Amino acid sequence: MHEFSGHKRSPFLCLLTKTPLCALFIVDDSLVFWVMWMVRVKNQNMRLEEAVEFAENPEPRCPCVLLLDTSASMQGEPLDGLNVGLMTFRENLIKDELAKKRVEIAVITFDNQVKIIQDFVTADRFEPPMLTAQGQTYMGTAIGEALDMIASRKAEYRNNGITYYRPWVFMITDGEPQGESDRITEQAIKRIRDEEANKQVAFFAVGVEGANMERLGEIAERTPLKLKGLDFREMFIWLSASMQTVSHSKVDEQVALPPPGWGTV
């Protein structure tokens, strides 16, 4: 039990000895009043910022599917560029406080198999995969897979009371559909057309050196872009900036995207 002074204890002392600020000041009541006033003034200055509590709402989500061609022709420099580009994508997104929690990335690769190598995960938890190449190009099948993943994800959001932005599919290829039936490709084309018309998704196609740009133009509604050389890094910087734009302030129907300097129409 501590004695702070030889004076008769004031009732205020009992309260104040609990706070470190006041441990040194106990002499008489007038000083005690002054100290209490100082503590209260300090609290008033922090009042709103400290006092107001926020509702717990899940962050709105901005889903983005990366649909990546890993067919044999991508082997070597193109695939290396793509691997580095994915790391750039992640690095840029996580620098943005809001985008890193809101942008959700899924990765589907297509060659003669279609593989979901990353299910939707927020950017701050995205570990870029190392891609390998082989085989033909089951693009139509992959497109169907991407659109199915998006539809499921939206249903999950709705079931969990999570708001979301219009999902993106970003397809990168150095060729055209190969090894699958025309019917499958036609189905994919129709789905893209319908879903774009109903604003269910925004589908972007990027052709790398060797891509059949004309065929890509038939598949995607939006004019496909041709990557300059193998400038994946620039492209992914653009994509992360675009994702940041979408995941931030309210916009009208058309998102004003930064112009792509890495590709040509």
Place this chain on the structure above:
Amino acid sequence: MNPNSAYWQIISASVAGSSHEKQALPCQDAHIYREIDPHQFIVAVADGAGSASLADVGAQLAVKTATQLIEEYLSSVEDTATVDWNTQLLAVVNQTKQAIEAEADHRDILARELATTLILGVITDSTIAIVQIGDGAVVVEDQQGTLMALTIPASGEYLNETTFLVSPNALESAQIHVWSGMPKYLAIFSDGLQMLGLKMPEGKPHPPFFSPLFRFVETIGDRTEAEQQLISFLRSPRVNQRTDDDLTLILAAKMPSSAT
């Protein structure tokens, strides 16, 4: 105690979002409140669309036109208890929409460049009449301490899509709420604060958000200092970690008259 010397105490602020400051964009929120007398006031809050090149102009025009029209209407009315607010508020919104379209014509631009949401309200001691197009919300706490939202943020499937005054379906989509009761506190805000103050998607007000803000407007001493406090709250890191949107907040408290 003379109930007729009771009055409404009101404070407000609009601050540019941190994303807009980074892009050197102006604040695209606008607001006005106008006290008609101690028992009656008008509020208007507008949030310009981020993709509209003159969103700030649209928002300012919307709040100015709407409050002017309502004020003119109120000065022509003998007894506000007889007003059909549904009809009147829709009429004002329609005229405001036309004013924006006329301004677009005058500037030779598309109306969508002036796209903005609008919340317009008339508050008396016993009625709150609100019309809302787009997002943001109006929250009231009555004398019994019941907290409720009078409107909820309107959005389509996607978070960043809402209705604007210039949208073709603006009038059909308008939320109109005429509430009767004994209001004690009121908060009106644009969408930047809705994720912080409301449990979404239901739009249920979060009491620990509003209580400190209502205490704040009730205990205003020095008005300039209080306005600074409100602005620094809206600019605080805690708020900016959750939103980089423009922020508007209007707070009002019914102050009881002091005993004579």
